[in-house]
Amino acid sequence: MCEMSDSEDDGVPQLSSHALAALQEFYAEQRQHADPAGDDKYNIGVIEENWQLSQFWYDQETARRLAEEAGAAAGEGGRIACVSAPSVYQKLRELQGEAASSVYIFEYDTRFAVYGEEFIFYDYHNPMDLPKKIAAHSFDIVIADPPYLSEECLRKTSETIKYLTRGKILLCTGAVMEEVAAKLLGVKMCKFIPKHTRTLANEFRCYVNYESGLDREL
Numbered sequence: 001m002c003e004m005s006d007s008e009d010d011g012v013p014q015l016s017s018h019a020l021a022a023l024q025e026f027y028a029e030q031r032q033h034a035d036p037a038g039d040d041k042y043n044i045g046v047i048e049e050n051w052q053l054s055q056f057w058y059d060q061e062t063a064r065r066l067a068e069e070a071g072a073a074a075g076e077g078g079r080i081a082c083v084s085a086p087s088v089y090q091k092l093r094e095l096q097g098e099a100a101s102s103v104y105i106f107e108y109d110t111r112f113a114v115y116g117e118e119f120i121f122y123d124y125h126n127p128m129d130l131p132k133k134i135a136a137h138s139f140d141i142v143i144a145d146p147p148y149l150s151e152e153c154l155r156k157t158s159e160t161i162k163y164l165t166r167g168k169i170l171l172c173t174g175a176v177m178e179e180v181a182a183k184l185l186g187v188k189m190c191k192f193i194p195k196h197t198r199t200l201a202n203e204f205r206c207y208v209n210y211e212s213g214l215d216r217e218l
């Protein structure tokens with residue numbers, strides 16, 4: 001079992017360095033045939049989780065659900081920003097192909113630069129440090145999953161979200177962030193519960209500021 005952090009200071013899983021190294025090696029061996037530049041480059045997990053970067057990938061069903069939701073909310077040909085949510089970017093590309101909507105992946109982990117022009121290096125510590133080609137309010141929906149469950153991280157990521165969006169916001173973060181998320185972004189918790197490939201200690205939820213399909217079922 002792995003644990004998501006409540007703050008940056010204790011933000012790594014509670015495993016010994018030996019256990020962590022052994023598990024990372026195990027995953028690396030399992031994925032040794034996956035080629036991030038090959039045909040399967042949009043498979044979730046082709047870029048393996050690095051827990052030091054608070055990376056916890058959604059399971060297939062959750063990634064599909066969030067990608068479908070983002071696609072529907074953006075509308076045909078709409079623009080979608082995935083901020084610290086690489087699995088949703090990958091699932092959108094897997095489902096839609098490269099000719100479909102305009103989708104960008106804002107990520108700190110430069111391994112995702114394999115996605116070329118659609119990769120935008122992003123560090124929430126510098127929330128407005130974005131390339132010139134990224135215009136204000138140029139995305140129909142922003143989906144974000146900040147790396148840490150801290151008010152500071154959500155506040156800074158929220159600056160980026162508000163800069164990017166034309167209005168719609170889909171945030172995934174811990175249930176403990178409900179009040180802060182409402183205050184910063186005006187989002188409300190949905191019924192849909194996101195799931196990860198591994199069990200996390202913290203309860204995760206989705207939040208939106210628009211009428212969403214994610215709120216129609218448990």
Ligand SMILES: C[S@@+](CC[C@H](N)C(=O)[O-])C[C@H]1O[C@@H](n2cnc3c(N)ncnc32)[C@H](O)[C@@H]1O
Pocket residue numbers: 053054055056057058084085086087088107108109122123124125145146147148
């Ligand atoms: C909790 S994970 C969310 C991933 C999501 N569950 C998924 O499957 O796509 C947090 C994400 O934040 C990214 N991240 C780590 N440090 C960051 C930083 N300083 N600024 C922005 N993003 C960062 C990680 O690489 C990771 O993709």
